Amino acid sequence: MTSADEKRAGLVSALENVAGGNRAALREVYDMTSAKLLGVILRIMRDRDHAEDVLQEVYVKVWRRAARFDASKASPITWLCTIARNTAIDALRRSGKHGEAVGDSLPEVEDEAPLAEDMLCDAEDHDRLVRCLEALEQDQRRSIRMSFYDGLTHSQLADRMSVPLGTLKSWIRRGLSSLKGCLAGG
Amino acid sequence: MADTPEDMNGEGPVDRDILAGEYALGVLEGAELREAQRLNLSDPTFAAQVKWWNNRLNLLAEHAEAIEPSPGVWRAVEAKLSSEVSEIGQVTPLEQPPRRGPAPWSIATALLGGGLAAAALALYLNTPTTPVTTAPPIVEAPEPGPQLVAQIASEDDALRLAGVIDSAAERLSLNVSGFAPGEGQTPVLWVVPEGGAPTSLGRIPEDGSFARDLTPGESALLAEGAALAVTYEDAAAPSYDAPTTPILLAGPLTEV
Known part of the structure; x- marks a missing residue:
């Protein structure tokens, strides 16, 4: 077992303990994942205070939902990240502030893979996704990545990328379709 | 598939699997978002597709x-x-x-099957509080409106819900069993109108029977083609705008 494997196994068992109502286990999950999730949330929210409010909400949800985490169906980090992204996107859209952020674009997230020992997801799954994204046409890849990291909708992305809505939608849809074929094909 | 949103480019209907990917990515808005929300609640295949995408796209968080x-x-x-x-x-x-009108029939019977549910309803409709043999029909009595039933069970049969909606009386009756929400959670009932976003019908018990009057707004949503769904939500929330957790049960309302 590599140290990364051990870390992942530790995260799965901590989540199982959270499901059993163990508060110390929630702290373990928090220590292992909160910096990564705050990175994801802050990128979407843009505002540190609001991002930390969302982060807090995320771990309360993790506490309540841990019983429904199934390690055979999802990896702990994608499960956690799904909750974090959805909570951030909901908070942002509820606040109605999204339009203001569109103009001041942050630099796009780099494609460089993180160091293997820092990763909480399965390296093989991760590498396959990166490889399949690389195989997409540039506009398709870029629009999917921007929507993921910045939490933008079709029309916000079309504004950001200065293309007609129809063009943007077809980039995303064709991109997801190719991605699906590539990921399902192994 | 005829009921999926049309592509704005006029390229025809969007494949459900791609719609699920867009929903997971969070790019949808307007009618397409509402349609995906509805499918995510009412169509287990679609919900599984959304999970598939979430499990992959969220690897990018690294x-x-x-x-x-x-x-x-x-x-x-x-x-x-x-x-x-x-x-x-x-x-x-x-x-x-507070209840009004006749006491609700035992909708436990509705769990036994469609035929029996209809029979139970017919029995109910024919046996108001007064004996059947007396008095001619009261002219002022409203015509019975459509009766809708939903009978839903989870795949493993652990969770069950039987619901009857009396549209004329604007009354909802439920019989539920097997729900086990986590700490601070409660089962919440949703109506998912065809082509619309889920609307909360409020908290329901974890086990047992429950009946209440419906508002005219709620009644309007509870129509043939709509679905009932249950999720676990924060028990302390003052109201429920949209489901925040995966669907536990969902099934269509059928007119009887």
Whole structure:
């Protein structure tokens, strides 16, 4: 077992303990994942205070939902990240502030893979996704990545990328379709 | 598939699997978002597709920059959980307006099957509080409106819901069993109108029978083609705008 494997196994068992109502286990999950999730949330929210409010909400949800985490169906980090992204996107859209952020674009997230020992997801799954994204046409890849990291909708992305809505939608849809074929094909 | 949104480019209907990917990515808005929300609640295949995408797209989170949260965040999480723990044991009262009209029939019967449900309904409709043999029909009595039933069970049969909606009387009756929400959670019933976003019908019991009057707005949503769904939600929330957890049960309303 590599140290990364051990870390992942530790995260799965901590989540199982959270499901059993163990508060110390929630702290373990928090220590292992909160910096990564705050990175994801802050990128979407843009505002540190609001991002930390969302982060807090995320771990309360993790506490309540841990019983429904199934390690055979999802990896702990994608499960956690799904909750974090959805909570951030909901908070942002509820606040109605999204339009203001569109103009001041942050630099796009780099494609460089993180160091293997820092990763909480399965390296093989991760590498396959990166490889399949690389195989997409540039506009398709870029629009999917921007929507993921910045939490933008079709029309916000079309504004950001200065293309007609129809063009943007077809980039995303064709991109997801190719991605699906590539990921399902192994 | 005829009921999926049309591509704005006029390229025809969007493949459901791609719609699920767009929903997971969070790019949908307007009618397409509502349609995906509805499918995610009412169509287990679609919900599984959304999960498939989430499990893959969220691997990208590894590329986000790690940022240490301030110490106050964990303290706030702890404070929130402690306040919840102190509430354990306090039963949140269900909104249960006073009953009107005849006592509801035993809708446990509805669990037994469609035929029996219809028979139970027919029996109910024919046996009001007064004996059948007396008095001619009261002219002022409203014509019985459509009766809708939903009978839903989870795949493993552990969770069950039988619902009957009396449109004329604007009354909802439920019989539920097997729900086991986590601490601070409650089962919440949703109506998902065809082509519309889910609307909360409020908290329901974990087990047993429940009946209440419907508002005219709720009644209007409870029509043939709509679906009923149940999720676990925060028991302390003042209201429920949209489901925040995966669907536990969903099934269509059928007119009988």
